[in-house]
Amino acid sequence: MTMPYYASPEQLMRDRSEYARKGISRGRSVAVLTYADGVLFIAENPSSTLHKVGEIYDRIGFAAVGRYSEFESLRVAGVRLADVRGYSYNRRDVTGRVIANAYAQTLGEIFTQQTKPFEVELCVAEVGETSEADQLYRLTFDGSVVDEPDFIVMGGQADAVTAHLRENFRAGLDLRDALMVGVRALSASSPAMSGNGGDGGLLPAGQLEVAVLDRRRPKRAFRRVVGAALGSLLGDRSAGDGAAEGATHAHTPSAPQPGTPAGLGDPAAPDTAGGTAGSGEGSGPQTGPADGVGGGTDGGADGATSS
Amino acid sequence: MDGLTQSHTGRSGFPPAYLDRVGSSFTDFLGVTAPDLLPGRRPVPQIPVGDLTPHGTTIVAVTYHGGVLMGGDRRATMGNLISSRDIEKVYPADSWSVIGIAGAAGIAIEMVKLYQVELEHYEKIEGLTLSLDGKANRLAQMIRGNLGAALQGLAVVPLFAGYDLDAAPGTTPGRIFSYDVTGGNYEERGYSAVGSGSLFARNSLKKTWRPGLDGDAATRSLVEALYDAADDDSATGGPDPVRRLYPIVYRVDAEGAVRLTDDEVSAVAGAITEERAAAEGQG
Numbered sequence: 364m365t366m367p368y369y370a371s372p373e374q375l376m377r378d379r380s381e382y383a384r385k386g387i388s389r390g391r392s393v394a395v396l397t398y399a400d401g402v403l404f405i406a407e408n409p410s411s412t413l414h415k416v417g418e419i420y421d422r423i424g425f426a427a428v429g430r431y432s433e434f435e436s437l438r439v440a441g442v443r444l445a446d447v448r449g450y451s452y453n454r455r456d457v458t459g460r461v462i463a464n465a466y467a468q469t470l471g472e473i474f475t476q477q478t479k480p481f482e483v484e485l486c487v488a489e490v491g492e493t494s495e496a497d498q499l500y501r502l503t504f505d506g507s508v509v510d511e512p513d514f515i516v517m518g519g520q521a522d523a524v525t526a527h528l529r530e531n532f533r534a535g536l537d538l539r540d541a542l543m544v545g546v547r548a549l550s551a552s553s554p555a556m557s558g559n560g561g562d563g564g565l566l567p568a569g570q571l572e573v574a575v576l577d578r579r580r581p582k583r584a585f586r587r588v589v590g591a592a593l594g595s596l597l598g599d600r601s602a603g604d605g606a607a608e609g610a611t612h613a614h615t616p617s618a619p620q621p622g623t624p625a626g627l628g629d630p631a632a633p634d635t636a637g638g639t640a641g642s643g644e645g646s647g648p649q650t651g652p653a654d655g656v657g658g659g660t661d662g663g664a665d666g667a668t669s670s
Numbered sequence: 671m672d673g674l675t676q677s678h679t680g681r682s683g684f685p686p687a688y689l690d691r692v693g694s695s696f697t698d699f700l701g702v703t704a705p706d707l708l709p710g711r712r713p714v715p716q717i718p719v720g721d722l723t724p725h726g727t728t729i730v731a732v733t734y735h736g737g738v739l740m741g742g743d744r745r746a747t748m749g750n751l752i753s754s755r756d757i758e759k760v761y762p763a764d765s766w767s768v769i770g771i772a773g774a775a776g777i778a779i780e781m782v783k784l785y786q787v788e789l790e791h792y793e794k795i796e797g798l799t800l801s802l803d804g805k806a807n808r809l810a811q812m813i814r815g816n817l818g819a820a821l822q823g824l825a826v827v828p829l830f831a832g833y834d835l836d837a838a839p840g841t842t843p844g845r846i847f848s849y850d851v852t853g854g855n856y857e858e859r860g861y862s863a864v865g866s867g868s869l870f871a872r873n874s875l876k877k878t879w880r881p882g883l884d885g886d887a888a889t890r891s892l893v894e895a896l897y898d899a900a901d902d903d904s905a906t907g908g909p910d911p912v913r914r915l916y917p918i919v920y921r922v923d924a925e926g927a928v929r930l931t932d933d934e935v936s937a938v939a940g941a942i943t944e945e946r947a948a949a950e951g952q953g
Contacts, residue, residue, distance in 0.1 A: 436690075443688050
């Protein structure tokens with residue numbers, strides 16, 4: 364084994380940062396926005412199985428950009444930490460701050476001690492009882508953690524998307540408006556859209572991965588917005604896209620579809636399929652099983668169609 | 671305890687086991703990182719302790735055309751004493767399945783809690799829900815781990831039922847699985863019961879249950895079975911109108927698992943009580 368040339372610590376760190384930044388900037392962007400009822404995740408992601416957005420715990424969600432294998436193992440670690448804590452203490456004792464801290468420590472350790480830093484950037488989002496209590500943490504490859512208000516953008520075109528959002532984002536938007544603001548911002552700077560000369564064009568639903576943490580849902584707040592539900596949320600405003608005709612009802616975050624694996628309770632507070640009786644909005648029968656509003660998972664939605 | 675203070679606070683980042691990308695089972699993961707949290711990994715008491723701990727009693731499950739129902743009485747006993755009148759012994763395992771427990775209440779409730787996390791954990795990590803057979807099998811493995819304690823009087827015998835999302839058309843989607851203390855796992859046809867009053871409950875169901883019942887008739891059949899069990903088994907509690915305590919009944923159908931309200935169950939229990947009283951009067 365040959366001795367490496369001497370490199371100063373500053374140089375080493377700079378090289379690693381540059382390496383990690385390069386890796387991250389190759390990826391597509393993810394935007395995490397707060398809206399009236401919680402937190403909205405929008406990722407530009409053509410894959411429907413390799414998720415960039417996931418559920419950590421009842422009130423906590425996760426979004427990431429960068430190298431899939433690396434952030435996936437971090438996501439799994441987060442789920443494990445949350446479940447172990449929730450099991451040994453109580454479900455209420457699992458907070459976004461704990462998860463974010465663990466990520467920060469781990470990323471920091473890897474950054475300083477290993478030759479190759481993780482090429483990832485993470486967001487841990489926690490939805491609270493009120494919108495003031497919502498938390499968004501940004502975690503970067505070197506282990507720094509920042510608590511940001513309103514929205515977080517990560518990935519290749521983060522600066523452009525952030526600039527776009529700064530102009531258009533307002534606090535307290537409803538889901539439909541927040542989604543439009545987010546998708547517009549992502550589309551405006553997406554290489555996929557500028558490639559075909561798109562001006563003002565929006566990313567199609569197939570290119571998007573959308574999920575929400577909805578504070579109105581009991582127990583498990585995380586829900587993916589897929590299929591027809593996503594189409595109808597996007598469709599109404601994108602002119603000429605008539606695909607969503609007849610499916611113009613409002614989104615139904617609090618009325619999970621058959622097939623929605625919703626929250627589980629601890630034995631003391633048994634929770635059922637997750638429907639809240641009180642949420643009148645759109646909880647009627649107009650949302651057919653084909654709606655595809657999966658809950659924690661995609662798998663559940665498939666099951667609904669077979670029933 | 672060292673495990674808890676060190677690795678679960680997350681203060682020092684994730685221990686290596688957390689970042690290891692194998693396995694989606696919460697129980698297996700705890701077995702590696704915090705075995706002291708698992709019910710099956712503790713020293714087994716050297717003497718029989720069955721009479722020193724509360725025991726839950728009768729659980730009944732019946733299928734009907736749209737799914738499956740599970741109900742349990744509210745009594746826990748400790749030797750000859752009633753240790754609880756309002757214990758809950760039926761829980762949702764996840765959105766599509768329910769679990770009822772008979773036996774040592776402390777271990778049983780711990781097991782249910784672990785099982786709920788197990789299913790949710792799998793769902794979050796894999797992005798898919800386990801199949802109903804997979805869930806039933808997973809539960810069998812947890813019971814198997816408790817055999818040592820079971821032999822000292824701390825047996826836990828669950829009853830598991832769920833709505834099978836993958837059921838072939840034409841077959842009934844509601845399915846019931848029963849267990850023995852060794853972890854044996856048996857799928858039941860139509861109905862089943864576990865616990866001290868199960869003999870009487872089963873006999874009652876034999877007369878009132880038939881395939882293809884609708885939901886209301888099946889609910890009645892189930893509550894009546896619990897009534898009959900309470901009639902003959904001192905460890906099973908009947909409906910208690912004085913304290914307004916009624917059996918806990920869960921329904922699992924295409925919409926998911928729902929607990930019937932006390933009003934619904936008390937109406938059914940009330941009707942049964944009245945019919946029995948009238949029959950006595952005529953005799």
